[in-house]
Amino acid sequence: MRRLFGLRVGVIIAAAALLQGVAVPVAVAAPDAPSYTSSVYKTSGCAPEGCGGIGVEDTFLFSSASADVVKFRWGFTEFPTDEVAVGVPVRWAPAEAGPKRLHVYAVDSAGESTLSTFDFYVRAPKPREAYWFGGDDPAFDGSGNGHDLVLSGLDVARAGRTVGGSPTVGFDGAAAGGATTAKVLDTTRGITVSAWVRLTDGSVDRTAVSQQGAVESAFRLGYDAGTRRWTFALAEKDAANSAQRTVRSKARAVTGVWTHLTGTYDDASGEVRLYVDGVVQEKVAVVEKGFAAEGELWIGKALRGSAATEAWHGELTEMLAWNRAVTPREVRELAVVARVGYWLFNDGNDTVAVDSTNYAHDMTLSGATWGPGVGSSGLRFDGGGSARTSDAVLYTDQSFTVDVWAKLDGTGTPGTVVAQRGPSDVDPFALRYDGAQWSAEMPNAAVNPTKVWRAKGDAVAGKWTHLVATYDANARTLSLSVGYQDTPDVQKSTVARVAGWNSDGVLTAGTSFVGGIDELKALQGVVS
Structure with missing residues (x-):
């Protein structure tokens, strides 16, 4: 216990001095030091590796023996700012593991305060328990924990999620096929399963991953045909027609589109959650733990009912499992988009602009020159040159993002900043200056299109402009954002009901464009 001013006897001395007509300052006693109670994060009694874990919530209740304490100031810095009234609990969950020092001030009605500090250690998260379909051998468990698979009736060499990326595993909807291994997860405690999935037939229920009891799957991550939603479900009992604690996606599942799914069960909070493309969809509290x-x-x-069913039809890749509930931040990191091309336009030579990603989509320059860029240098085009890759970079029927800086020399002359070429004169995607505005464009067909979706933004000559075009294949939207180097303001335009199609044409930059282009990025996926 610590007191800022120390002695209540000072009040007696001051009173005696006043009787003799002497003005003496009154010493005010600080309140008794605070203490706290909690159920998870304690200063003693935890395992050697620590208490709780990242994202595991706890409730703190602060108290002091002094009756005149009116509030507590608390936090994990030396001078915390969060305040709570006496008797009111606070909830806290750590964002990272490691040692923590909790600072708590008891504050009385006179504004006097006393500090106590409490040290505890947040346990580091358990590593993943299994990792499949992420390397050259789809049967191999990349976690090192030995949960290798037995494969039956699968195509292990289907096209990857990105052009030129690792192959994926194909499933043809036959319940006799699939991949199996011995028990992996303790389904009575926290669990997580996640995967990139591509569903090609949504006419019946489908399951991407499950773990079995004698009669029923303890959990299922997959698709519900009745609602056309992605789902994650926990069965309460190992019995036919067992009650299911099910969470569903907000939007309908879209067939033919790569989507990231994560299902978690947190035994500490009792919550079942489903994430789609890194975003939580729904969560429910579980009464029965399963x-x-x-x-x-x-x-x-x-x-289901002692029979194998809900066979997957489509592709799966990068499947993982944990014996814990992963945090929202970890889910976002799992669902990260793939950067498939990045041209800085400052490290090439007279004929080549180097792609700094592992995909090595270097661009060959024709009639383009090096000049000032938004950074150290960029490409200059006079309306007659271009830069192009030797192969396709994006799947334009899947979600993608193109991010680039461009500067017009003047207005009125149309030109293309970036395009993925299609057959004949029809490109599946182009980011252009149409002579008046910036325009992200996607036609509805490869031959004789009857419609072109356009998301547009204002164009200004002589000014480096940041252009980000995004196609969201799940939401069926095409967006264009327009910003400038010297202002945080961004103009955004979005068009709906867009249906992309794919071409194996090359990626080009600068065709018929008059001005500068710099720092071009191509990403397979949606970047917010």
Whole structure:
């Protein structure tokens, strides 16, 4: 216990001095030091590796023996600013593991305060328990924990999620096929499963991953045909027609589109959650914790009423499993988009602009020159040159983002900043200056299109402009944002009901364009 001013006897001395007509300052006693109670994060009694974990919430209740304490000031810095009234609990969850020092001030009605500090250690998260379909051998468990798969009736060499990327595993909707391994997860405690999925037939229920009891799957991550939603479900009992604690996606699932799914069960909070492309969709509290599933983990099907069913139809890749509930931040990192091309336009030579990604989509220059850029240098075009890759860079029927800086020399002359070329004169995607405005464009067909979706933004000559075009294949939207080097303001335009199609044409920059282009990025996925 510590007191800022120390002695209540000072009040007696001051009173005696006043009787003798002497003015003496009155010493005010500070309140008794605060203490706290909690259920998870404690200063003693935790395991050697620490208490709780990232994202694991706890409730702190502060108290002091002094009756005149009116509030507590608390936090994890030396001079915290968060305040709470006496008797009111606060909830806290750590964002990172490691040592923590909790600072708590007891503050009385006179504004006097006393500090206590409490040290505890937040346990580091458990590493992933299994990782499949992420390397050259789809049967191999990349986590190192030995949960290798037995594959049956699968195509292990389907096209990857990105052009030139690792192949994916194909499933043809046959319940006799799939991938299996012995028990992986403790289904009575926190669990997480996640994968990139591409569904090609949504006419019936589909399961991407599950773990089996004797009669029922303890959990299922997949698709519900009745609602046309992505789902994650926990069965309460190992029995036919068991009640399911199910969470669903907000929007309908779109077939043919790569989508990232994550299902979590947090045994501490009792919540089941579903994330789609890194965004939480729905969460429900679980009354029954489920049952201990001692059977196999299946990829590509589920167990319902003692029978294998809900066979996956489509592709799966990068599937992971944890014996804990991962945090929202970890989910966002799992669903990260793939950068498939990045041209800085400052490290090439007279004929080549180097792609700094591992995909090595270097651009060959024709009639383009080096000049000032938004950074150290960029490409200059006079309306007659271009830069192009030797192969396709994007799947334009999947979600993608093109991010580039451009500067017009003048207005009135149309030109293309970036395009992925299609057959004949029809490109599946182009980012252009149409002579008056910037325009992100996608036609509705490769031959004789009847419609072109355009998201537009204002164009200003002589000014480096940041252009970001995004196609969201799940939401069916095409967006264009326009910003400038010297202002934080961004103009954004979005058009709906867009249906992209794919071409294996090359990526080009600067065709018929008059001005500068710099720092071009191509990403497979949606970047907010």
